[in-house]
Amino acid sequence: MNTVVPAVEKTSVPGLDIINEYRRIAIAVGDDAPLSNSKTAISLLRYRGEHCLAVIDPAHQGKTTQHLYGVGGSTPVVGSLSEVDSPDALFIGISPPGGQMPESLSRVIGAGVDRGLDIVSGLHEFLVENEDFCQVAQRSGSRLIDVRRNQHRQTARCAEFRSGCLRIHAVGQDCSVGxxxxxxxxxxxxxxxxxxxKFLATGQTGIMIKGNGVPVDCVVSDFVNGAVEELVLQHEQxxxxxxxxxxSIVHPAFSAVTLGLLHGCAPQGLILCYEAARPHVKAMPHVPLKSLERYRELYEQLASERSPAEVIGVAMNGRNLSEAEADIEKEQVQERLGLPVCDVYRDGPDLLVDAVLNLRGRLFA
Known part of the structure; x- marks a missing residue:
């Protein structure tokens, strides 16, 4: 039977490796979560779909995840945890603003803890700080794993990374652009x-997919750069x-995290990610987005204050465009920026793969 692991031990980077061991995952989103908050569930279905048994969402039970989210094939959407056959873990599949736990989700988690399931959460509201969950977990053997909880307390030292290690970093016009x-x-x-x-996760969903990384939006601000720098050093082989x-570097709420990441990983290459036809910052209709040219200029300038960097390609999220509209958009952006542009959802990543390998050839020939 599993035992409850002390908070510091289970939330350090090595402790997150256990996430990779789960092979029968139930995903909980609650019964009042808007689909826009379910990106963790969608990404788990996309990248760990073979391990996902079902999504628990009473508001949409009876559907498949393919019908609900566009991914996951015949994976069912069910109304309760009791309908899921022998899961070994319950993953929280939502990323609501502020990271707070809805009451409906709390009830599902309580049922999972009572059954002795391990619970994996990326919310800012930590499972291990819920006295009721902890008391039941001590009896049932459930492990409460908060992927955002961390003990990063090291400032950056402007380390020199291994020569020959190419670092590529995704930067964006906004949140939730891919x-x-x-x-x-x-x-x-x-x-x-x-x-x-090697993919290095810096958010809760990436960590829940890969079982390693740094939850930068929950690291004390003085230590963001250092935590990211240390993550790179751990994998520079x-x-x-x-x-x-x-x-985004100019996001009214999240720019500090973006800059800490940029300077902590000291990338040589940047991939500029944006959503076509998005007019304003997400959830802030009074804040217009800037031009792609301006984002490129800002990212290159700010990154290069730490180490020389350049934007080498553009990843377009064309979910709001038809295929014909997307083709026109890509052509126009490529002409404007003189960079390869692709929509990895529709086209795959080959153009960006070529850009990465071309940069590697130029830097390490």
């Missing part, structure tokens, strides 16, 4: 070409590192 998916698809594409590429991005 930075994580772009890096995961790049990893897959590079590995298919027999390159030693790889040929190519693909560092997930967060937020």
């Amino acid at each position: 930075k994580m998916v772009t890096m995961l698809e790049l990893e897959r594409g590079l590995q298919q070409r027999q390159r030693d590429a 790889h040929e190519i590192l693909l560092i997930e991005g967060q937020g």
